[in-house]
């Protein structure tokens with residue numbers, strides 16, 4: 001499984017529709033300060049279901065919508081879609097290619113989609129359990145996060161190991177069974 005592309009439209013500094021395509025190997029994103037490099041990582045966190053504005057370096061969720069510049073009007077909605085190659089079926093879904101998308105309007109109305117079909121946030125979160133890719137996964141390591149991992153509480157560090165060991169979904173199922 002690998003990330004093939006990220007599409008952003010109206011998300012943070014990306015006023016235009018823009019598609020980042022990733023080939024095999026390593027891709028670096030370079031650019032001057034404030035040009036939007038970190039916004040690309042924020043887009044991935046957001047589409048995976050991040051709900052905490054602070055984690056996305058904003059103060060409220062609406063801050064993810066392009067706010068306008070001197071030359072461009074603000075946008076009414078933000079959209080992000082990531083496409084993953086799933087030919088190894090690491091994601092528990094029958095498709096060879098999976099596109100996960102999220103859109104939010106200024107009214108606060110929002111939607112999630114898996115391969116074009118509307119779904120719940122929960123469906124996206126569960127799709128990525130144990131893959132290391134979820135918003136709490138270790139595939140996105142933000143600035144300062146290494147230190148947080150090293151100096152964090154043992155319980156929090158344990159979550160990272162659970163994810164790597166692939167036992168998050170079993171733990172979750174156990175919890176749900178115990179509750180019912």
Ligand code: ATP
Nearest residue numbers: 012013033034035036037038039063064065066067
């Ligand atoms: P650095 O090298 O300093 O880390 P960077 O390339 O990572 O910079 P980002 O933090 O990704 O830059 O981008 C910050 C830019 O995004 C700022 O110019 C900010 O104005 C812009 N930005 C953030 N949110 C919005 C928004 N909702 N609408 C328009 N622009 C936004």
Ligand code: MG
Nearest residue numbers: 034037038039
């Ligand atoms: Mg940055």
